[in-house]
Amino acid sequence: MIKTFAEMLSYGFLLRAVIVGLLVSLCAALLGVSLVLKRYAMIGDGLSHVGFGAMAVATALGAAPLAVAIPVCVAAAFLLLRVSENSRIKGDAAVALISTGALAVGVLVISMTSGMNMDVMNYLFGSILSMSRSDVRLSVALSAAVIALFVLLYNKVFAVTFDESFAKAVGLKTGVYNTLVAFLTAITIVLGMRMMGALLISSLIIFPALTSMRLCKRFKTVTICSAAVSVVCYLVGIVISYLFATPAGASVVIVNIAAFFLFWCLRALSTRLRAARGD
Amino acid sequence: MTILTCRDVSFSYDGNTVLSGLSFSVESGDYLCIVGENGSGKSTLIKGLLRLKAPQSGTITLCGGLRPNEIGYLPQRAETPKDFPASCYEVVLSGRIARRGIRPFYAKADRAAARESLERMGMWEQRNRCFGELSGGQQQRVLLARALCATAKMLLLDEPVAGLDPVATQELYRQIEEINRDLGITVVMVSHDVHSAVQYAGKILHLGNESFFFGTTAEYCASDIGKRFLGGCRHD
Numbered sequence: 001m002i003k004t005f006a007e008m009l010s011y012g013f014l015l016r017a018v019i020v021g022l023l024v025s026l027c028a029a030l031l032g033v034s035l036v037l038k039r040y041a042m043i044g045d046g047l048s049h050v051g052f053g054a055m056a057v058a059t060a061l062g063a064a065p066l067a068v069a070i071p072v073c074v075a076a077a078f079l080l081l082r083v084s085e086n087s088r089i090k091g092d093a094a095v096a097l098i099s100t101g102a103l104a105v106g107v108l109v110i111s112m113t114s115g116m117n118m119d120v121m122n123y124l125f126g127s128i129l130s131m132s133r134s135d136v137r138l139s140v141a142l143s144a145a146v147i148a149l150f151v152l153l154y155n156k157v158f159a160v161t162f163d164e165s166f167a168k169a170v171g172l173k174t175g176v177y178n179t180l181v182a183f184l185t186a187i188t189i190v191l192g193m194r195m196m197g198a199l200l201i202s203s204l205i206i207f208p209a210l211t212s213m214r215l216c217k218r219f220k221t222v223t224i225c226s227a228a229v230s231v232v233c234y235l236v237g238i239v240i241s242y243l244f245a246t247p248a249g250a251s252v253v254i255v256n257i258a259a260f261f262l263f264w265c266l267r268a269l270s271t272r273l274r275a276a277r278g279d
Numbered sequence: 280m281t282i283l284t285c286r287d288v289s290f291s292y293d294g295n296t297v298l299s300g301l302s303f304s305v306e307s308g309d310y311l312c313i314v315g316e317n318g319s320g321k322s323t324l325i326k327g328l329l330r331l332k333a334p335q336s337g338t339i340t341l342c343g344g345l346r347p348n349e350i351g352y353l354p355q356r357a358e359t360p361k362d363f364p365a366s367c368y369e370v371v372l373s374g375r376i377a378r379r380g381i382r383p384f385y386a387k388a389d390r391a392a393a394r395e396s397l398e399r400m401g402m403w404e405q406r407n408r409c410f411g412e413l414s415g416g417q418q419q420r421v422l423l424a425r426a427l428c429a430t431a432k433m434l435l436l437d438e439p440v441a442g443l444d445p446v447a448t449q450e451l452y453r454q455i456e457e458i459n460r461d462l463g464i465t466v467v468m469v470s471h472d473v474h475s476a477v478q479y480a481g482k483i484l485h486l487g488n489e490s491f492f493f494g495t496t497a498e499y500c501a502s503d504i505g506k507r508f509l510g511g512c513r514h515d
Binding site: 037151152153154155156158159162163165166167168169170171172213216217218219220221222 | 329350365383384412
């Protein structure tokens with residue numbers, strides 16, 4: 001296992017993919033806890049589709065993909081947050097509208113310029129080859145910022161996630177924290193998108209939080225457990241992808257699903273045991 | 280010492296006036312119950328007191344050193360999902376959030392305050408349990424502990440006993456009374472339960488659709504509006 005891993009890291013592109021992937025999984029897992037609990041998980045999915053559209057347009061214009069996609073996704077994050085806050089029932093419909101709309105724009109632009117080819121596949125399902133050196137530098141800097149902000153704001157994020165009306169009453173600017181979380185999510189999604197694929201990236205946000213909620217009952221333990229689960233699943237996924245030549249993004253998602261069921265079984269087992277001891 | 284004054288306050292939503300010309304004051308150590316029919320503006324008044332909604336006219340003044348973020352607020356009960364990962368201790372500690380300002384982490388004093396208020400509410404042994412798995416009465420005690428953590432002066436409770444069984448209701452009323460009596464913390468409570476209100480509160484503010492009443496509980500019981508409300512739905 002270790003030998004395989006060392007062998008993998010001797011390839012420059014794999015080393016880059018591992019570095020960026022680990023950081024993105026960590027960021028996604030941290031933000032995911034709050035997003036899932038606030039029922040904003042769909043925002044992550046919507047943002048990845050918007051990111052796909054933005055990257056397609058950037059490629060068509062010959063611009064740097066990240067330079068276009070980050071501002072567009074951040075703007076979309078503000079919009080999606082407003083939409084899902086204002087009208088509870090129509091919110092999810094509006095998110096679907098925006099995400100399919102962006103997807104359509106992306107597909108249209110790609111087919112008009114380079115035609116539907118491998119590029120589209122890479123955007124939708126990810127490519128391990130997509131990380132350049134400058135991408136790595138940008139990803140490391142941005143992920144470090146996301147992690148630092150999350151740690152510094154951890155207590156406030158908890159207060160806002162658990163009970164927004166109380167947080168508002170004691171004078172927290174809840175709107176600012178919601179926007180900030182959406183903003184950080186947008187950045188994380190754009191960074192991870194090309195490797196994981198537009199259709200798969202939101203699983204990095206949703207799965208670790210749901211997985212650790214099977215076993216952990218405290219916000220802090222769920223957050224820490226999510227981070228650990230996410231990082232481990234990413235590493236296992238990428239090794240599987242290397243060994244069996246499977247697509248990286250899909251492999252990571254499959255490992256996440258396996259982890260979810262593992263935790264689910266463990267919980268069922270522990271409830272059984274507790275019930276048996278109680279009798 | 281007066282800690283809160285409302286003078287000739289009016290609120291409106293989209294041009295519809297919900298409250299107008301309301302004046303009352305709260306003294307330090309008071310136990311004030313706000314009662315009234317549905318739609319009489321109780322929730323709006325709470326938003327006004329918490330500075331979440333500005334009055335259309337009139338003034339709400341906090342005095343005697345009470346700052347807006349020092350009001351310990353217990354929001355109206357919302358269903359917390361059973362699997363929401365939050366321990367009681369984490370919930371109570373989050374009551375100190377306003378005091379931290381821009382400082383990111385809790386200090387020793389915050390943890391001590393959380394412990395003290397959990398102990399006062401008899402929930403210290405349950406501190407590591409998941410909040411969503413507690414009974415309704417226990418959840419309210421934890422949220423009251425959180426409110427207590429946020430204040431040394433005034434609690435603002437929005438329908439604290441709504442949806443609780445009779446035993447839990449009596450227990451919560453008893454604990455609120457103790458907090459008011461032993462710690463000298465002012466209690467302002469919005470309640471539907473007018474009979475318990477006159478039993479526990481020292482002062483009553485009745486918001487009617489046309490008229491207001493503000494005075495001591497004895498005065499309220501003797502007043503026309505009080506008699507009508509306490510007598511249930513009788514019209515005479």
